[in-house]
Amino acid sequence: MRRWTIKDIAKQAGVSITTVSRVLNEKEEGMSPKTREKVLKVMEEVDFQPNQFARGLVTKRSKIFGLIIPNISNPYFPELCRGVEDEANEREYSLIICNSDDQSDKEKRYLRLLEEQQVDGIIFSAKDSLESSDEEQLSRAKIPFILVDRGKSEKNHSSVLLDNDKGGYLAGKHLTELGHRKIACIIGPKSISLTNDRLEGFRRALAESGVELSPSQIIEGDFQMEMAYQKSKDLLMKKEVTAIFAFNDVMAFGVYRMAHELGIHIPRDLSIVGFDDIPLVSALIPMLTTIRQDTYLMGREAVKLLIQKLENNETQSIMFNPTLVVRESSTSPKLLL
């Protein structure tokens, strides 16, 4: 069967194309209820699917949001994406997904693509702060956006962020309270501000117990398992620390593997604390103590704020609170080194 057009509907209902268009776009002031009823009835009878392009030309709304994340394969992001998509779907928005690999040129390309697709808003979980050229582009195209997970809370941006300083603090407090004094951390890339926020909180908690973090105890990772596995070797072989705080769970997985290979028992010989509480974290044996964030809810909240921005031009930011989840991978040190 051929697809019904507005023209066909108009003919069938015995009204003008303009009338059908007004019904479609809910601009029915002055129209008789009977006429409106007639048009709607025909649409229903033929299961009419309005043409999004035609509707878009009138409403200037695509009912699509864009989500830019570094990489859906990183286990943090499926949860975020699911939260965003669920909320968007309930509000009758579709979601275009973009993987930027944290590369500035890919982000720019996606921004352009999303502008071409006339998205109604963009959820950014990709970079710390928008470059001014990107911001100009978005403002010229009048596309509202919101920062989630990555970035700094700023007055002129909506954002949904985690209190990363507090997360780092909770991890440090937990380990020092257990009696650890020699502690290392495997941090994320220094170029990402959440790394520095977590480190600052962690350092502060240690300082409160008189524990210092020397530069050799700060190891830069890339949030991937492989590098954490490789880089923890030296640290574990020297046996200079009794605890490690990994800045995400996936890097904690890498430390587990290296500890296993070197015959180091977790938690008897080594305590480990992760970050994120990704779903597969309970697969680790022993189960990982970690700093939990409500990633799924953050995704949902981001869409809510974006819609507020879109509909009421309200700029609003939410800071989520991380929590400590104590499981089996952290305990008091056997020896106080």
Next chain:
Amino acid sequence: MRRWTIKDIAKQAGVSITTVSRVLNEKEEGMSPKTREKVLKVMEEVDFQPNQFARGLVTKRSKIFGLIIPNISNPYFPELCRGVEDEANEREYSLIICNSDDQSDKEKRYLRLLEEQQVDGIIFSAKDSLESSDEEQLSRAKIPFILVDRGKSEKNHSSVLLDNDKGGYLAGKHLTELGHRKIACIIGPKSISLTNDRLEGFRRALAESGVELSPSQIIEGDFQMEMAYQKSKDLLMKKEVTAIFAFNDVMAFGVYRMAHELGIHIPRDLSIVGFDDIPLVSALIPMLTTIRQDTYLMGREAVKLLIQKLENNETQSIMFNPTLVVRESSTSPKLLL
């Protein structure tokens, strides 16, 4: 700055709106190269972003694909999604993502939504076979589609599937060759055809070694960790089997946990084989032997076939081959029960 329209470009270049539109939509036959050049130059100067709605009305192309999957939080799907998005992006398509939770009514709703968005094609990784009402809807809307991961290879559909029968066979062959005679399996939902394909291949391999699979050795799971963890308890406590084949890696994670709690050593007391080879599989200690599928490549291939369908109306199907990856979780049984 105000957004440039086709009208502005026409005025600036001193040509008609039709001319600009023809350049935009690459219908430049009969146009002088000089005119074309002039229009392109103005567009470049003002960094012109064509309005997708206006372009869509002419080309009838949205340059968007839809991807329907059960759930991005299931660790199999981020890899698939990444493959799909990378290939789509290279071909200058955007990707709308939809989580159906394997619910028929959600799938129907997404189909309708994607039709409204005028997507150029749909990649389905959601159900075994399209209901005839869905197929009618897609064919009425002239939206080409392709089945990936789930479904049956059929003449009139394009599809990218795994040879699941072979995957099951490889797992069975590996375990019987190691000398296992008492083997159980934790399968996926029986309503999904790939479950039955894997089971059939597995059963055949066992039969070739004279090993029978009794109904009590076939445990139905849901591809999630929790249920596999719960349901493996009875099986492991009875100590009636020396090996378990889990129909995906995530369920193997659940068996690991239960074995750990019951003091059963892997692989000395129990061999385990998984399926998929998801990225986090190497986090398990000991590392999991599994049946690998090239999920990322399957995603890329699905987009290629969809574009062939779209551009040349070619229907084509590809069957991927699974491979056995032997790691540390499988060995010869200590006792031949």
